[in-house]
Amino acid sequence: MSIQENLQRIERQLISTPSRLIAVTKTKPVEALREAYQAGCQRFGENKVQEMAEKHAQLPHDVEWHLIGHLQTNKVKSIASFVHLIHSVDSLRLLQEIDRQAAKHQRVVDCLIQIHIAREETKFGLSEAEAEELLRSSALPALPNVRVVGLMGMATYTDDQEQIRGEFRGLKAFFEKLKNQIGSPNVVLRELSMGMSNDYPIAVEEGSTLIRVGSAIFGAR
Numbered sequence: 001m002s003i004q005e006n007l008q009r010i011e012r013q014l015i016s017t018p019s020r021l022i023a024v025t026k027t028k029p030v031e032a033l034r035e036a037y038q039a040g041c042q043r044f045g046e047n048k049v050q051e052m053a054e055k056h057a058q059l060p061h062d063v064e065w066h067l068i069g070h071l072q073t074n075k076v077k078s079i080a081s082f083v084h085l086i087h088s089v090d091s092l093r094l095l096q097e098i099d100r101q102a103a104k105h106q107r108v109v110d111c112l113i114q115i116h117i118a119r120e121e122t123k124f125g126l127s128e129a130e131a132e133e134l135l136r137s138s139a140l141p142a143l144p145n146v147r148v149v150g151l152m153g154m155a156t157y158t159d160d161q162e163q164i165r166g167e168f169r170g171l172k173a174f175f176e177k178l179k180n181q182i183g184s185p186n187v188v189l190r191e192l193s194m195g196m197s198n199d200y201p202i203a204v205e206e207g208s209t210l211i212r213v214g215s216a217i218f219g220a221r
Ligand SMILES: *Cc1c(COP(=O)(O)O)cnc(C)c1O
Pocket: 024, 026, 047, 068, 069, 154, 195, 196, 197, 198, 212, 213, 214, 215, 216
């Protein structure tokens, strides 16, 4: 199957759902991104700052760049001028740095808070309690150049569909609860980033608005 066929197959599955596709292009050469772009894909996800900045310089300017991997504060400045959405925010300190760097470019940078929903120890992200504390922090409204627009989570890597479904359902429930409770000018919860190649159909059923799919489009890494 070609990149174009894979994109078309997934896009068909998203028709009449609120979910949009982010093509995860980490480790893939620029030619693969060009091929996807020519097939109509304008949303790319990368997990490393340096790689994203290099690819950004080589692709058309109407591409949306999504940072999906862990972000260190000292790396924010290389993407602040162009990043569309940062999916992996896990601290107030990081939000403060994104605000500072975004201000230099007169931008407001949209961010998601990454929530730890998997059973595995290795995955990044905050607990629900930590996320609530962050979203209720009195320091947040003082950051006019960031906007928290939702949550991101990665399910456990397993064949157990009910385990995965339960984790996505839990994240969706937390998202809905926060939507009703958090009122801050720069917190506007509307995006739920969940679902990867092996579990996106479940994520879509459970209310994902952004799926992050790599290998099902571009092949194994
Ligand atoms: C690599 C990656 C993906 C895509 O993974 P695939 O299994 O190739 O679809 C999605 N989200 C994050 C955070 C990733 O690092």
